[in-house]
Amino acid sequence: MRLRPTDLALTGGFVLFALAEEFLIGMPGRWWPLVLAVSAGLVLVRRFVPLLALAPHIVEPLPFFYEPAVIAGEQTVNFRLWQLVGVMIILYTVGRYVPPSRESRRGLIGAVMVALTFAVYLINNPGDPMAAIFFPLAPYVLGVALSVQARRSADAASARAAIREQHAREAVMEERVRIARELHDMVAHSVTVMVIQAGVVRRRLDAGLPVDRELLQSIESSGRDAVGELRRTLGLLRGEGADSAQPPVGLERLDDLFAQVREAGLELTVRREGEPVPVPPAIDVSAYRIVQEALTNVLRHAGPARVVVTVGFHDDGLRLRVVNDGRKASVSGGGQGLIGMRERAALFGGELVAGPVDEGGFAVRARLPLPVTAAA
Known part of the structure; x- marks a missing residue:
């Protein structure tokens, strides 16, 4: 896997959001640049090591890392909103790239880590269980849903590709049968006529009888017809135009065919x-x-x-x-x-x-x- 432009864009947007929060709200705690650097790095490489990227976020909400703070007249702790955004990004990535599966141990480990994250959020904020449910679980469930959809789409595409490949193989076989039939019908007749007429010539020579010139010309003509038909068919198979000197066969050429078989006896x-x-x-x-x-x-x-x-x-x-x-x-x-x-x-x-x-x-x-x- 390689870094994508979307990875860089997402990491950059995350950092800008964090900086905006720090300078606009000004929460206490000088540790935030270090945490932001680690969080940004984890967002950047989240697709490569999703479970490792999630591990720090499991313990990140624990209360002994923070101190009370008053923001806009409300008593709270100095847990940043951008920290929550960072963990949501990682949770989505775990669901998208490491969904739970019976065949995948990593998927089961990821599901356990997500459950631990949910438990930590719920323990630290028991007065707002909906937040503990939504922020850790919603991104993960969304990622799993998209992963399942992507897998189904891939399976459907694979099935369609297999069907297209099967149709292509069947088309190739049909074309091979058509070519074999065409070549058989085209060459077999002329060659059979040539063999019979050549046999007549041989028997006349063995008997010391003169050979009819027209019979030899007929053998030559049958050979030329076979070669012409063969060239015409191969030309059509190559996508070339038919030889104008050799008109295509059809009912209008039956008289020529009848003449050939009459000459064969x-x-x-x-x-x-x-x-x-x-x-x-x-x-x-x-x-x-x-x-x-x-x-x-x-x-x-x-x-x-x-x-x-x-x-x-x-x-x-x-x-x-x-x-x-x-x-x-x-x-x-x-x-x-x-x-x-x-x-x-x-x-x-x-x-x-x-x-x-x-x-x-x-x-x-x-x-x-x-x-x-x-x-x-």
């Missing part, structure tokens, strides 16, 4: 239902990612298959269906792709159902509610 049929309406950007991106992930899963798991993709605008929202007739697949546990698709649908109050169909194959069905202005 899938027999793809596209059906569109309803009249297209403007779709909010966030839903637009999520719809594209759901279709992209569903087609990626077909490439990975279904084998040679025919796929029917349906994009429908209905009264209850945007409906997406990706149905294939390939090998049956299990949804027990669900991979990151299915989890990501479900999270994207749930984010906008929609739902996604994925599972095998009776005739064979696998189906992904999703519904994304659209705002009233978009669906109208």
Whole structure:
């Protein structure tokens, strides 16, 4: 702890008050400068050693330190008012900084010292018990009350800080999940297409067959798309603008996606239902990612298959269906792709159902509610 400007100001004000009393009233007793110096020193360091500062004030009111005096025609003793002010300052400090507590021995010692001070004042002036109660106890009780209030405020601030920290951690985790999902959806499709097409190239080379140039160009194009998407996403995460050469994904880019999977060997049929309406950007991106992930899963798991993709605008929202007739697949546990698709649908109050169909194959069905202005 260090001395504060308020410590110096309070001590200075106390000394000025004492000097004013001495020169205006002129009580007898030449000992007052020494007592004033000690009292001022105790007021100055009261926050550092509150119990030690209180100790002299317990015995200070004892009558054998004083002599009778007549002030303004009244019989009294030469106990100064500034002495009373000094002890009140110290008593407040004890209550403020050393409040009684079961966990603190110093707090209990302070309470005992305050009780002794009260007893000394009451014994020395039994004719005025209210003064004995007020002057020693009121400052101490005020200090204790402010200490309790400060402790509660600190606890509340600590709780609010803990809640903010928890929210920050949750936000970071949500952002990490979002980034992981975005990177997974973005890269997995292009890489899967590249792997399948590269496998075709390898098998043709092993068989001594010529390699179609367009197939190699398709692999190159898929790689460039993956790199472009990756750069665009990382740029957005850094707060940079999107690359103008790589437009953001959405329903308008589904035709490019369909062309990629056709080049990878899938027999793809596209059906569109309803009249297209403007779709909010966030839903637009999520719809594209759901279709992209569903087609990626077909490439990975279904084998040679025919796929029917349906994009429908209905009264209850945007409906997406990706149905294939390939090998049956299990949804027990669900991979990151299915989890990501479900999270994207749930984010906008929609739902996604994925599972095998009776005739064979696998189906992904999703519904994304659209705002009233978009669906109208």
